[in-house]
Amino acid sequence: MPRTKESLFLNILYDSDFRELYLAYIAGVSSFGLLPRATLEIPGGERRLDRILSLIRSCAYSLHDLSRVELDPHPPKTPRFNMPFELGLAVSWQKLKRAKHTWFVFEAVPRQAEKSLSDLSGTDIYIHDGNVRGMFRQLCNAFVRLGQPTTRDMEEIYLRLADLLPLLLKQTGSDSPFEARIFRDLVVAARRSRDVKISGADRAEFRDVTRAFRPSGGGRGARATVFNLYLLALTLSYVVPSNPLKKKST
Numbered sequence: 001m002p003r004t005k006e007s008l009f010l011n012i013l014y015d016s017d018f019r020e021l022y023l024a025y026i027a028g029v030s031s032f033g034l035l036p037r038a039t040l041e042i043p044g045g046e047r048r049l050d051r052i053l054s055l056i057r058s059c060a061y062s063l064h065d066l067s068r069v070e071l072d073p074h075p076p077k078t079p080r081f082n083m084p085f086e087l088g089l090a091v092s093w094q095k096l097k098r099a100k101h102t103w104f105v106f107e108a109v110p111r112q113a114e115k116s117l118s119d120l121s122g123t124d125i126y127i128h129d130g131n132v133r134g135m136f137r138q139l140c141n142a143f144v145r146l147g148q149p150t151t152r153d154m155e156e157i158y159l160r161l162a163d164l165l166p167l168l169l170k171q172t173g174s175d176s177p178f179e180a181r182i183f184r185d186l187v188v189a190a191r192r193s194r195d196v197k198i199s200g201a202d203r204a205e206f207r208d209v210t211r212a213f214r215p216s217g218g219g220r221g222a223r224a225t226v227f228n229l230y231l232l233a234l235t236l237s238y239v240v241p242s243n244p245l246k247k248k249s250t
Contacts, residue, residue: 008034009055009062011086014178018068022177023165023186024132025063027158028139030190031149034061039086040183053089060101062090063142067108067130069116084117104142106135132158153194160193161186 008029012022029036037059042051056062064087071077087105094101105123107113108130113120126138136151136158168182169175177186 005060006033006035007037007059007061009059009086009090010036010038011062011064011083011090012038013065013068013080013083014040015068016176019177020132021065021128021130021135023161024135024154024158025065026183026186026190027161028136028154029063030187031154031157031194032139032143032146033194034143034146035191036187038183040178040180052086053093056086056090056093056101062087062101062103063106064090064103065106066113066117067106067128106138106142149194157190157193161190164189 010025010029012018012025014022026036037055039048039052039055042048042055064083066083066087069080069083071079087103090101090103094103104126105113105120106126106128108128110125110127113125126142128134128138132155133151136154139154140148140151165177165182165186168185169177172179172181174182177183
């Protein structure tokens with residue numbers, strides 16, 4: 001897998017309670033001009049560990065969120081070790097191969113990472129307090145050497161992704177945002193919307209369109225066609241058109 005200086009390996013948890021931070025990471029990382037990559041992209045038929053290593057090696061940066069290293073409540077109760085394990089892979093790649101790879105550790109609670117993983121003592125831990133604004137603040141601190149977007153810029157992209165996600169879920173027939181195709185489309189939308197400004201009125205109209213695309217009787221096929229065109233325009237250019245379902249006044 002070719003290495004690119006603008007790629008970032010995103011090592012985070014995939015569950016419903018992490019949904020807002022998942023969108024925030026995609027929005028925030030993209031606002032710096034970086035390309036988020038994740039294990040969601042790994043095909044199921046390939047040896048997973050080899051693909052993870054290849055993905056890490058292809059990225060100039062990696063970001064590891066350890067805020068959800070906890071016991072999974074579903075039986076059998078087991079700790080979530082994927083995030084610290086993948087952090088170890090990134091550190092090994094950077095140290096042993098002397099690779100030009102920069103890794104960052106994010107957490108929600110101060111001193112928690114140092115307690116659960118004492119080998120991190122002396123490492124800067126970025127505490128995001130478990131919320132979106134804290135995440136954006138700490139991304140600015142971590143990537144201070146890169147061109148700085150404002151937290152408002154990040155929030156704008158985040159709101160666009162939050163508006164777009166229900167359409168993507170409907171388009172794919174999925175109940176989860178943690179799938180390869182949806183991740184890819186969210187990244188595309190985030191990167192292409194970096195420099196596009198959408199007014200509050202446009203966003204409200206977008207939500208009206210989202211609510212309009214509900215399964216109904218005879219007009220279902222026509223609505224699906226309009227939906228596909230609307231989603232395509234939104235994802236590729238992020239120019240919000242007029243509400244295609246709004247009747248013109250006579």
